[in-house]
Amino acid sequence: MQSTTNYLWHTDDLLGQGATASVYKARNKKSGEVVAVKVFNSASYRRPPEVQEREFEVLRRLNHQNIVKLFAVEETGGSRQKVLVMEYCSSGSLLSVLEDPENTFGLPEEEFLVVLRCVVAGMNHLRENGIVHRDIKPGNIMRLVGEEGQSIYKLSDFGAARKLDDEEKFVSVYGTEEYLHPDLYERAVLRKPQQKAFGVTVDLWSIGVTLYHAATGSLPFIPFGGPRRNKEIMYRITTEKPAGAIAGTQKQENGPLEWSYGLPITCKLSMGLQNQLVPILANILEVEQTKCWGFDQFFAETSDILQRTVIHVFSLPQAVLHHVYIHAHNTITIFLEAVYEQTNVAPKHQEYLFEGHPCVLQPSLPAQHIAHTAASSPLTLFSTASDTPKGLAFRDPALDVPKFVPKVDLQADYSTAKGVLGAGYQALWLARVLLDGQALMLRGLHWVLEVLQNTCQQTLEATRTALLFLSSSLATERFSSGAGTSDVQELKEATELRSRLQTFSEVLSKCSHNVTETQRSLGCLSEELLKNWDQIHADNRSIQKIQCCLDKMHFIYKQFKKSRMRPGLSYNEEQIHKLDKVNFSHLAKRLLHVFQEECVQTYQVSLVTHGKRMRSLISSFWTELPNRELRDHHDLLIPALIRRTWSSTCRSFVTI
Template identity: 60%
Template sequence: MQSTPNYLWQMDDILGQGATASVYKARNKKSGGEVAVKVFNNVSYLRPYEVQMREFEMLRKLNHRNIVKLFAVEETGSSKQKVLIMEYCSSGSLLTVLEEPENAFGLSESEFLIVVQCVVAGMNHLRQYGVVHRDIKPGNIMRLIGEDGRSIYKLTDFGAARELEDDEKFISIYGTEEYLHPDMYERAVLRKPQQKVYGVTVDLWSIGVTFYHAACGSLPFIPYGGPRRNKETMHKITTEKPHRAIAGVQKREDGPIEWIYELPVTCRLSMGLRVQLESILPNILEADQEKCWGFEQFFAETNNVLQRMVIHVFSLPQASTHRIYVHTYNTLQLTLLGTLATNDHKQESVAEILRCSAGIFLDLVSKQTGVAPQSQRYFYEGHYYSLDPNLQVRDVSRTTEQNPLVMMSSECYDLMGVIYRDPAFDYPRFLPTVDVMSDCSTAKSVLSAVYQTLRVSQALIKCQEFILRGTYWLIENMNAECRRIFENKSSVLSILTCLKNTEGRITQLCSSVYGGSPEVGELQEQGECRRKLQSITNNLSSCSRASEKESILGLMHLEVTKFQDQLQADTSIQRMEHCLQKMQLIYKQFKKRRLQPRLVYNEEQIHKLDKINLGTWAKKVRSIFQDEVVQKYQESLAGHSNRMRLASDVQKHLILVSGYLGACVRDLGSYEESANCAVDRLAQKIQQMSLVPSTKSPPTSYLNQTQVDLALRMLQLRDQMKTVTCELEQNNSVIERLGVTSSPGV
């Protein structure tokens, strides 16, 4: 037991150990509160006194949520050795998190963003005080859980830190070799003499390696045999890296270096976030300090990502999930681009407009899916969701991973589906001999592969759920559109019947007025009216196949319902999780045995059985994945592809029918105008013939019976035309609905 006036700790309660100090978990003697105590070893006292005191002074003036707090500097009772009393982070470090089997392929997207936000905020505070850390790595980023259950990451270990302005340089060497800037690596690790000086941007290199490690679960630069075994090649990879590359791997001894420009498919980040990260990493993983970003640009670009809102989108035609990162103040689509064709812009202005357009929602969706902005239609919670291009993103309904916007399009697209690598490639085999260290490492890799298999399985099943949900919404909305078309057709037929009766009465009255010999102009007009009525009749007959399409939708609905029932009854995820729980218990035993110098006979036999059982559980997980999850997913995609073709056919037919009905309504309106003109001319002709003194007064006694009959028929025709006009006015909504694209899924 060690102690200071206010704190005490046990030597076996160690939290971490470095080259110059060890950190222990300690307790406050009065309150019992937990703290971390940093105790320096003899090596640290060989450093100059000002270097020893630097960390004390540095921590005293730093005060930020994302930097480990210094509570006090005290002395031990016996040796009077100074120790640092610091904030205790109960959840270990970022390295601890990354070493968990479930994070072998990188952090989840939400956790990764928290890491980026915390590191950027902490580094920004350091730069405000002109401090360069010089030893950024996952092991020096501590973690604790906040009251809201979210992680909080804090920078620690300022033993190598010093005050340095942006334009200042230094020559001393600190840091951990996998995260060291290449220039520092050459001198510190390879021990090559050089006259180079180093600036504050060396921290950016370390941050870039740390971010890549957090995103992918592995280091970006890996020579054959590993960074610690092949140091010359490690330096070669980091110094010869092409500018846009973010990683380099040597897969065989003395083999070529494979440059990597994109994050691996096994990475758990979405395409939307990957694109953002892939634009940052090359500019901070830059060996040439002159070409590397400065901190000002780094903070600007990372905050540009962190300040964006995420909109979850599922593309139904492609069966693919997307996360769109866009600023809340952006509109849904950039309207300035349309002016480029008509206005003379300078190249710089065009570039600025194009740069701004990268943050616009509909354009970002188009980049990820290939669906043009004007072709995108959306559903939200089962209803058609109209997106005005001028609407600001902050006003869009909030989406979640489980409740995204579902995007439709009238066009057919190749299925994208879930992009993944078969986890079978990641399952290692145990060596036949008993080696507790090697077996524990292999068990960890097997467990990591099972976690990855489970995540891929969940993504495949979620994709099927979205497919069925979106298809159901699409069918329901197309059914509703079919019903609207039938209603519109009935309205048009009713008006058409009335107009046909009117047309017959006009013809009879015209024959009576002109004595069977109408003027040539009147004859032509009557012929044109009849042609319009025939055109309307023909168009309506073309709408008859809508009922056939409704039957197709009914069959699709039954099929979707059947698959939904099957998906709800699926237990593959639960069975895989059961296997994982059994494997976790075995892995815990492996970690315990790893600490033993050797196993006695009985323990060795149990260890062998555990290896067999671990392999059996892993084999069962692979079998469930390949024989059930993948097979059902592929069947689902095949069925979805067929349904999308049928839906596209129905949508196109509905557009056609809507066009026919729209033409009918326009012709009805045109005919009604022509008929009114014809009635007016007949009335004028009757007046000219002195059949009636006025169309507003009843016929007088001096008219003969034929003249009275013509007048009455004229008045009846007028009343009928008023009725038709009234019906057309009441059905203006028909014209309006048919004047735009009718189906929301189109």
Template identity: 85%
Template structure:
């Protein structure tokens, strides 16, 4: 046990560890309140005095919901080591969230937007106080869950932070390799001498890498063998990156560098959000500081995203749910153009249904007149224009299932088990997306059929009324047909009109019969759609995949435990080979295969 005057902690309650300090979970001696204490080690006292006190001074200036609070600065017993007493975030860091197999391919859209909102707000507070963080990364973004159940993310670890105005530069190097600006990477990691000074935009590069990591589950720049094993290629990828590219990969040793200008297809973010986010990433992941956006533009563009509202549009022809991001003050015409960009259905051909009723959208009105939608209650888009439906674009998750190597290896087997579980969660998400789309297609078609049935009923009523009127008119001869009366022009015109009315009555009669037949067909189709919807509700594939994942997760936990305690539990010698076999079986038996997804 260790303590200060007011706080107590056990050295086993380690939350994190760095080069100069360790962070522990602690309690207030009087109230029992949980806090985090940052205890500095001997190496930290080797630094200049002004560097040692810089973190205290920075934290004392900052007061914001998205920055970890500093409660007190105290000292331990005889050693008189400095201790920072800070807010305790019970849900770990953003890095721990991303390392979960469930998020192997990135965060869901709603959670990503929470991360974006919190990071932008926290960074805005730093810039308002003239502070550059210099070590932005998922491990330094802590998470806690608010009273409403929503995540709150907070910036932490200001050991490398310092006060710096927008036009000032610094020359000292801090940060974590994968998130470092290339110029800082060159000096800090490659140890190459250079005289470059760095500005506040180095934080923007780190934010860009962090946001890409949160959106995709992986780093944007990956040389063959990984960033830590191939540092020279890592530097090449970041410095040779073409303008507009947001990621670079080397897939084989000494192989070419491949650039990406979009987020990967496995990303969970909608195309509507991606179209807003990618230009931001492209402009803050810019090597030349002169070409990189400044914080003012970064804050303006990210705030623009966060101020938009989402309209959920389900394309019946594509069977795809689209997220359309617009401002509430935009006109409906702008919304229709945004829908066109995602669906290729021109505004003049767009027809909408909402909750079973036609929804007329007047282009000149405000977007506030669009119905409030959700993913389960979207606007249903259909079009009479002939278009080639594209459908949902996805990567078959079975292609991402890794294989165990013949030799049992603790770290390697853990990584493989984690990769299998990640592919399993991706299969579950995709299966759920496809099943939800099937439900929405059937629901939308059912609505369309009901609209047609209503139209048929009204048309039939009008047709029958017209037939009654014609029958009444044809049955009355107001001119009389007296024999021997000479034929006049009026009589000839009346006879011609009567003939036309008879023809019209015959046409209306046939129309009435056709409408009646159409009604029967629509009723039959409606019953078939209801039957199909019932079958969708009875589909057990989601539950089967979920059951599989529960079993796989238990095995994964055994691999994780074995990795944390190698040789100490007997797991390595007995259970792991069985776990390898079980995971292989489960992934092949339960995961939907390519044929299922194509179907």
């Protein structure tokens, strides 16, 4: 046990350890409150006194919900070592969140936005106080859970921080090499002499790498063999990166460098958010400090994202759910253009339903008038100008499954199990997304059918009324063979009008017949959709199978995680370990089989069926109805005798 005047901790309660200090979980002697204490080691005291005091001074200046709070600076009783007493974040760091196999391919969109909001707010507070952190990375971003269950992320570890205004430079080197700006990396890691001074924008590079890591689950710059095994290539990747590229890899030893200008397909962020985020990453992951954005522009662009409203749109033509990021004060015209950018459906062809009802969007109104949506309750986009639905594009998780080495290697087995489990969680996430897509396809088409059936019924009623009116008009004396008409011109006009009314009557009869046939077709399709709901429930059972496999795999993974810290296993323990490897592999194969043979195949079949239904719906309703003929006879409504009676009916026909 160790203590200060007011706090007590045990050295077994280690939370983290660095080059100059260790962090422990401690308690207040009087209240029992749990805190974190940072205890500095002998290496720390070999630093100049002003450097030792710098962290204390920085923390005393800062007071923000997204920065770990400093409660006190105390000394241990015996050695009189300095101790920082700080806020305890019970949920670990962002790095520990990303190390969870469930986040192997990055955070879900909602959690990523929380990280972005917290990091931006914390960094903004640092800049307002003229502080440069110099060691931004996921391990120095702590997480705790708020009273309402929400994540709160806080910047921590200010051992490398110092006061630095925007125009000032520094020459000392700090940081973690994977997250270092290339200029710092050259001197600190490669040990190459150089005379460069560094400004506050070096934090922006570290933030860019951190955000990429959070979005994808991996680092943006990876040489063959890994960043720490091939440092020269690591430096080459970061310094030779073309403008606009946000990632670079070397897949073969001595192989070429490959660049990426977008986030990988395995990323869980929507394309709507990716379109907003990628330009920011491209401009802060800029080697030349003169070309890199400053903090003002970074804060402006990230705040712009965080202030936007997300409108969820499920495109029936594509069978894809879109997240449209837009400001509430933007007009609906801007929203329609944003939808066009993601769906390729022109604004004039966009028709919307929301919760089964037509949703008319007035272009001049602000977007805040659009209904509140969610991923499970989006606007449904329907368009007659549709191609074959392509559905969700994704990478088969089986391609990312590593294989166990034959021999017992505790560290290697743990790493392999973690990779396989990560691919399994990705399969589970994809299975849920695919199932949700199938449900939205069925529900969207069902709503369209209901609207069309109602329209058909209204059309039939209007047509029947019109036919009765025409029959009555044709039977009147006014349209008889010129009886009582002395003027030859009047007789000619009356005869022509009678002929055209008869033609119009035939068109209406044909329209009535076609609408009746269309109603019958829509009814059959509606019954077919209702039957498909049973398949949705069957697919849900597939997800339960995947979850069951994952639960068993996770139990074995935890055993491997515990074993890797041991120097070795006894004979019996080793035999159990081998059996666990075999069982783990069998569970992974079963999981991937269920995903590929049940989830993916069912989804692909549903896509083909959805495309056929869309084509059938469009051809039966928009082609068979004699719209053109109705429009050709629109001028029959011009004569004053029938204009008023027919105006509303005609508008219905033309609209349909």
